Amino acid sequence: MADDPASAFDMLAADVRWSTFSGDERGKVDGFVRRWRIKPGERVLEPGCGSGRLTDILAAQCGPAGKVMAFDASPRLVRLAQARGLPPHVTLRIANAETVQLAPASFDHIVCFNVFPHLVPQEPIACRLAASLRRGGSFWIAHTRSRIDVNALHRRGPAFMNGHILPTPRKLELLLRRAGLEDIEIEDGADRFMARALRSAPASPSGANGHA
Numbered sequence: 001m002a003d004d005p006a007s008a009f010d011m012l013a014a015d016v017r018w019s020t021f022s023g024d025e026r027g028k029v030d031g032f033v034r035r036w037r038i039k040p041g042e043r044v045l046e047p048g049c050g051s052g053r054l055t056d057i058l059a060a061q062c063g064p065a066g067k068v069m070a071f072d073a074s075p076r077l078v079r080l081a082q083a084r085g086l087p088p089h090v091t092l093r094i095a096n097a098e099t100v101q102l103a104p105a106s107f108d109h110i111v112c113f114n115v116f117p118h119l120v121p122q123e124p125i126a127c128r129l130a131a132s133l134r135r136g137g138s139f140w141i142a143h144t145r146s147r148i149d150v151n152a153l154h155r156r157g158p159a160f161m162n163g164h165i166l167p168t169p170r171k172l173e174l175l176l177r178r179a180g181l182e183d184i185e186i187e188d189g190a191d192r193f194m195a196r197a198l199r200s201a202p203a204s205p206s207g208a209n210g211h212a
C-alpha cells in the first residue's frame with residue numbers, strides 16, 4: 001500500500017544491498033560515526049533502522065552501559081534485524097515514527113540514517129522525535145549519497161516515495177528549528193549529506209535558560 005511504510009518498505013528485505021555496507025558506504029559510515037561522538041553509556045534512538053546494518057555499529061559505540069532503541073515500520077526488515085543477534089542493550093521494535101511511543105528526554109542521540117526523507121510528514125515527526133532528546137542531545141541526519149542523488153533516486157523510485165525529498169539546507173534548517181532544535185550544521189556534500197542539530201532548552205517564562 002502506497003502510504004503505508006510498513007508494507008511499502010518490506011520489499012527492501014529481499015535486497016541484500018540493504019543488509020550490508022559496500023566498502024565505499026562503510027568508509028562514509030565510519031566518518032559519520034566519528035562525527036557522532038557517541039560515548040559509552042549513552043542512549044541512542046535509531047528511527048527506520050531497516051535490517052539493522054547500522055544498529056550493530058551504534059551498539060558498539062554506546063557499549064553495554066548504554067542503550068540503542070531501533071525501530072522500523074517494516075516487520076520484515078525488523079525480523080532481519082532480530083536475526084542478527086544484536087547485543088542485549090539493543091531494543092528492536094516494529095513501529096511507525098508518526099506514532100511510536102517515546103519518553104520525553106530519554107535519548108542522548110537520534111540517528112536518522114538514510115531515512116529522514118521518508119519520515120513524512122517531516123516536521124511533525126522531527127518534532128516528536130526531538131522531544132525524546134535530552135536538552136543538548138544531538139539529532140543527526142546522514143546519507144551516504146548527495147542530497148541531489150537521494151532526491152533523484154526517490155523521484156524515479158516507486159510512486160509512494162516520489163515525494164520523499166531531502167529538503168534544501170535552508171528549508172531543513174527552518175524545519176529543524178521549528179522542531180525545537182538549534183545550533184544546526186548542515187553538510188550538503190558532493191557524495192554525502194549530514195546535518196546535526198541540538199535539542200534546545202524550552203523557553204522559560206522569565207526568558208532565563210534554566211538547565212536541569
Ligand SMILES: C[S@@+](CC[C@H](N)C(=O)[O-])C[C@H]1O[C@@H](n2cnc3c(N)ncnc32)[C@H](O)[C@@H]1O
Nearest residue numbers: 005009048049050072073074096097113114118
Ligand atoms: C532507505 S531505508 C534505510 C534503512 C536503514 N536506515 C539503512 O540504511 O539500512 C528506509 C527505512 O525507513 C523505514 N521507514 C520509512 N518510513 C518510516 C516511518 N514512518 N516509520 C518508521 N520507519 C520508516 C523503512 O521501512 C525503511 O526500512
